Amino acid sequence: MSKDFFAERNLNCANRIENVLKDLPPYVGDYLIGIESRTSALTRLNYVYDLRIFFGFLATKVFTNVESAKQITLEKLDSLDSFVFEKFISYLGNYELNGKFYSCNEQAKKRKLASVRAFFKYFYNKGLLDSNPASKVSLPKIHEKEIVRLEVDEVVKFLNEAEFGEGLSPHMKTYHENTKLRDLAILSLFLGTGIRISELVGLNVDDIDFMTNAFIVTRKGGNRTILYFPDEVGETLYNYYVERNEKMKNKPEERALFLSLQNKRISARAVENLVKKYAGLATPLKHITPHKLRSTYGTNLYRETGDIYQVADCLGHKDVNTTRRHYAAVAEDSRKNSAKVIKLRNKD
Numbered sequence: 001m002s003k004d005f006f007a008e009r010n011l012n013c014a015n016r017i018e019n020v021l022k023d024l025p026p027y028v029g030d031y032l033i034g035i036e037s038r039t040s041a042l043t044r045l046n047y048v049y050d051l052r053i054f055f056g057f058l059a060t061k062v063f064t065n066v067e068s069a070k071q072i073t074l075e076k077l078d079s080l081d082s083f084v085f086e087k088f089i090s091y092l093g094n095y096e097l098n099g100k101f102y103s104c105n106e107q108a109k110k111r112k113l114a115s116v117r118a119f120f121k122y123f124y125n126k127g128l129l130d131s132n133p134a135s136k137v138s139l140p141k142i143h144e145k146e147i148v149r150l151e152v153d154e155v156v157k158f159l160n161e162a163e164f165g166e167g168l169s170p171h172m173k174t175y176h177e178n179t180k181l182r183d184l185a186i187l188s189l190f191l192g193t194g195i196r197i198s199e200l201v202g203l204n205v206d207d208i209d210f211m212t213n214a215f216i217v218t219r220k221g222g223n224r225t226i227l228y229f230p231d232e233v234g235e236t237l238y239n240y241y242v243e244r245n246e247k248m249k250n251k252p253e254e255r256a257l258f259l260s261l262q263n264k265r266i267s268a269r270a271v272e273n274l275v276k277k278y279a280g281l282a283t284p285l286k287h288i289t290p291h292k293l294r295s296t297y298g299t300n301l302y303r304e305t306g307d308i309y310q311v312a313d314c315l316g317h318k319d320v321n322t323t324r325r326h327y328a329a330v331a332e333d334s335r336k337n338s339a340k341v342i343k344l345r346n347k348d
Contacts, residue, residue: 009041009042010040010041013041013042013044013045014041016045017032017041017044017045017048020048020049020052021048023052023068023069023070024048024051024052024055024069024070025055025069025070025071025072025073025074027074027123027128028048028051028055028119031119031122031123032044032047032048034122034126035047035118035122046111046115047115047118047119050111050112050115050116051115051116051119052069052097053092053095053097053112054088054112054115054116054119055069055072056069056095056097057088057091057095058072058076058084059071059072061087061091062080062084062087063076074123074128074129077120077123077129078129078130078131080133081133082133082134082136082137084133085113085116085133085134085136085137086137088113088116089109089113089137089140092104092108092109092112093109106140106141109140110139110140113134113137113139113140114139116134117134117135117137117139119134120132120133120134120135121134121135147295147299148286148287148288148292148295149292149295149296149299150191150283150286150288150292150293150296152300154282154283154286155191155296157282157283158187158278158279158282158283158288159184159187159188159191160282161278161281161282162180162183162184162187162278163180163184164180165180167281167282168281172277175261178261179261179274181236181239181240181243182240182243182244182258182259182266183274183278184236184240185236185237185239185240185241185258186200186258186271186274187274187275187278187293188232188233188236188237189229189233189237190275190290190293190294190297191233191293191296191297192229192230192232192233192297193227193228193229193233193297193314194294194297194298194301194314194315195217195227195294196217196219196290196294196316197268197271197272197290197291198268199217199218199219200258200271200290201258201265201266201267201268201271202217202218203215203217203256203257203258204255204256204257205241205244205245205255205256205257206255207257208237208241208257210234210237210238210241212228213228213229213230213231213233213234214226214227214228214229215227215229219316220316220318225316227314241257244257244259247259247263248263251263258271271290272289272290275288275289275290275293276288276289294315297314297315298311298314298315298323301314308320308323308324311323
């Protein structure tokens, strides 16, 4: 991924943060400055989005004598007790923001409360709050969901739809002729390497080495990592690479690998939409996203190797327990199959 890509993303995040901060107390901006050295711009943007919801809750449900969230002082925060944070969790089940209604699932509630707890911990450690009632509220329990992934035959159908587009409408087939090599390369890269969507859209042509079947990605935290793709993925990727370079020979300054129909770097939303389109044709009963393709890769790799540490390394998980949680069901399948092959007495 190029420095320009990250610089553009960071600038975009910074602009969004500034827009949100206009409606929040000034000390929220101080908090973001305080955590800048150990967080990414994207992380801080997510924090400020979560804090906007929290301060909206305080302004409408707790401090009803204020005209806006900007009037909530640190002294007012110091008057809160732990029950307020429990009410906030309940509030997240159905809340209004800018005229629209939202409902958070367990994971979203947990993340938003974690953002608020980090915020209070910061000011408590600075001595600007006398107490930290947020720390007394437990994070919501997350109930494990079944991991959705593609089975082997579904992967074949999925890639066939991308390559041939037999289930597409006549109108969609017109666009398909212009994008099928790109779409097949994108889906193959997801399924063959477990790459994240942010890593994929950030790839540049200079990041690919077809001689070694390798490419460089920048993972969470900014670490640069070399990943390898199998020959089958390399073939689809090279076919697209040749077509892409032919189309862009008069615009050599554009270094993004995967391009939109406007010959600009493809967006994450566009990638999500193309995955949804082909998955709807191949596996209509499964809600398949780019992350589910990543899970499919992890599952297949674990089934082939049985090595959870190798899967964690390839997926870029810092903690192998994260990997183990995701692929516990596969491990159970393996244990069940082991039981079937053991015979104590032959009964003829």
